[in-house]
Amino acid sequence: MKVLHTISGLNKGSGGPTTCTYNLVKGLRRTGIDAKILTLAPANSNDSIISDEDVIVAVKNDAANPFVFSRNFRNYLKTDTDYDIYHANGLWTYPSHITAKNARDSKREYIIAPHGMLYPAGLESKPWKKKLALTLFQRYDIDQAAAIQATCRQEAEHIAALGYKNPIAIVPNSIDISGCLPVRTETNKKRRFGFVGRIHPIKNIDIMLEAWNALGNKTAECELIIVGDGDATYKKILVEYIQKHNLNNVVFTGFLSGAELTECIRSFDYLMLVSKSENFGMVIPEALINGVPCIATEHTPWDELNSEKCGWWIKDGVESLRTTIHEAIELSEENRLETGKRGIEFVKTNYSVEAVARKMQTLYEWILKGGEKPTFIY
Numbered sequence: 401m402k403v404l405h406t407i408s409g410l411n412k413g414s415g416g417p418t419t420c421t422y423n424l425v426k427g428l429r430r431t432g433i434d435a436k437i438l439t440l441a442p443a444n445s446n447d448s449i450i451s452d453e454d455v456i457v458a459v460k461n462d463a464a465n466p467f468v469f470s471r472n473f474r475n476y477l478k479t480d481t482d483y484d485i486y487h488a489n490g491l492w493t494y495p496s497h498i499t500a501k502n503a504r505d506s507k508r509e510y511i512i513a514p515h516g517m518l519y520p521a522g523l524e525s526k527p528w529k530k531k532l533a534l535t536l537f538q539r540y541d542i543d544q545a546a547a548i549q550a551t552c553r554q555e556a557e558h559i560a561a562l563g564y565k566n567p568i569a570i571v572p573n574s575i576d577i578s579g580c581l582p583v584r585t586e587t588n589k590k591r592r593f594g595f596v597g598r599i600h601p602i603k604n605i606d607i608m609l610e611a612w613n614a615l616g617n618k619t620a621e622c623e624l625i626i627v628g629d630g631d632a633t634y635k636k637i638l639v640e641y642i643q644k645h646n647l648n649n650v651v652f653t654g655f656l657s658g659a660e661l662t663e664c665i666r667s668f669d670y671l672m673l674v675s676k677s678e679n680f681g682m683v684i685p686e687a688l689i690n691g692v693p694c695i696a697t698e699h700t701p702w703d704e705l706n707s708e709k710c711g712w713w714i715k716d717g718v719e720s721l722r723t724t725i726h727e728a729i730e731l732s733e734e735n736r737l738e739t740g741k742r743g744i745e746f747v748k749t750n751y752s753v754e755a756v757a758r759k760m761q762t763l764y765e766w767i768l769k770g771g772e773k774p775t776f777i778y
Contacts, residue, residue, distance in 0.1 A: 401764060402482060403428060403435040406499040407489040408468050410439040410456060411447045417515040419682070420551075420573040421489050422450050427574060427757025429455065433764070438477070440470060440495070466529055468493040477502040485764055486510040487549075488541075491517040492533045500541035509767050511569075512542055513549035516679025518559050521602065542566070546767045547777075551680045552701035556778040568778040569763045574756035575685045575747060583691035583740065584666050587733055590649075591622040593725065594668035594692075596661070596683045597675075599630035604674045604697070604716075605638055611721035613645045618726055622649060627664055629655040666690045669736060670711075670728050673700055674721060689747045691740030695724055704750075710743030 407421050421437060428435040441458040442448060449458050457480075459472040473495050481502075488499040491514050503510035516522055523530055530538075542548065547567045550556035556568045597603050605626065612624055624647075629635075635652075642650050656664055665671065671687035671694045678700040687694050694711035696702040697720075705711035712728070714720045731739075749755060762774050 401433050401768070402484050403433055403487060403764065404480075404483045404485075404499075405435065405437045405487045405489060406473075406477075406495055407437065407439050408463075408493045408495040409442070410437060410450050410458065411442050412450050417489055417513075418450055420515070422456075423574045423576050423753050424757060424760060425455060426576070427753035428760060430754060431757050431761050433757075433761060438473070438495075438499075440468070440473060463494075467497075467533065468495060470494060474498050474502075481506055483508060484768060485546075487513065489513045490515055491538060491542075492530055497533075497537045497541055500545065501537075504544060509546040511547050511549055511763075511767070512545045513551075514555075514559070515551070516555060518562060519555065519677055519679060520558065521677040522679075547763065549763075550778065553778070554701040555679055560778065567773075569774070570776045570778055571759050571763060572751055572756060573680050573682055573685075574753045575682070575689060575751050576753050577689055577748060578753075580689055581662075581666065583744065585737075588667070588669055591669045591729055592625060592667055593622060593670050593672060593728075594625045594627065594665065594687075595672050596627040596656075596665065596687075597673070599626075599628050599635045599638070601631065601634050602676050604676055605634075606641065607716075607718055607721060608672060608674055609638060609641050609645075609647065609650065610718045611725060612650065613641075613647060614718060614722045615726060615729075618729060619649060622729060624650045625653060625664070625668070626651065627653045627656050627661070662686075662690070665692060668692045670695060672721075672725075673697070673702070674716070675699055676716075685747045685751045688740075688743035689751075691737070691744055693728070693736060693739040693743060695721070695728065697721070704746065708742060708746045710739055710746055 405425055410418050425435045425437050437456045439458050440461045443461045459476050462472050463470045486499050486503040488496045490496050500510055545566055547569045550568050550570050551572050556570050559568055665687055671692050673681050673696045681700050684694050684702050696713055697716045703713045705713040712724045714724050
């Protein structure tokens with residue numbers, strides 16, 4: 401089987417879809433599928449592709465206009481046609497559209513992976529562009545796809561609510577666990593709670609700070625580490641709140657990546673993700689695989705934290721978060737480590753590159769050969 405994944409950019413630091421697409425293709429190749437990725441090379445000479453492996457075809461970046469129109473991308477698809485199935489990652493751009501059109505023209509099947517771009521919050525950002533894209537090409541491209549890939553049940557429900565009738569396959573993002581270090585076993589002198597992500601109002605960091613402040617002296621032997629960068633105005637509001645309430649145990653690290661970020665996550669006792677909206681939240685499995693229990697709100701798709709007993713999936717709001725942080729502070733170190741071990745096994749079983757690739761292989765085979773519908777089709 402030959403599969404071509406396409407994505408408009410595969411640059412380092414481009415965000416979740418970049419790493420997830422790359423990991424999936426690596427996993428597919430390990431299962432014996434001849435999979436490649438087509439993308440645009442970085443427009444900026446100071447930027448670089450996530451990897452220089454020959455599994456990635458990066459055509460010269462000639463992208464123009466807000467829809468990323470590229471003749472080079474189109475021409476490659478026309479000349480290299482020997483694929484059984486196409487897998488377009490992302491929406492609203494020409495690379496996604498021309499992948500779908502090329503598949504239809506060559507009588508091949510294709511899958512579209514929106515990567516959260518059909519969530520209500522995503523549709524509200526730059527709505528004029530998305531309404532125009534839907535009218536011109538995007539709605540038809542989605543309607544004609546053999547399947548739509550959702551990364552979680554919540555995303556599948558949002559897609560279905562928009563009226564699309566295609567099969568929706570729930571295949572999560574994966575995490576490469578091959579280079580994971582042994583879990584930290586030494587006990588921190590202070591309980592370290594962490595947040596990793598974009599500094600933006602949608603991440604609800606202000607709610608996190610309010611809950612922290614409401615705990616008063618219960619956090620005296622704790623630290624809250626906020627990792628990331630982003631909206632300068634929002635960060636200023638957060639810093640002013642911290643200063644006003646004398647929250648001296650709250651620290652901003654700025655943006656971290658690579659080994660430095662991994663080491664920071666490994667140092668946490670708990671990780672928190674309390675976003676107003678979250679498609680997947682890769683930081684959750686990244687923390688779990690390092691034995692770090694997680695606290696996430698119901699606006700994230702991580703209800704499995706409760707069912708797998710590797711963290712807390714809670715109602716949104718200051719009081720719920722305050723109560724949960726207090727519970728985490730009071731948890732014995734022995735129980736915290738046991739919770740972390742359950743998280744490791746959960747990720748290995750469900751979110752490793754190999755586990756996700758096998759699931760995707762099953763989807764491809766069902767699309768191409770038919771047979772009994774996989775259980776993860778929504």
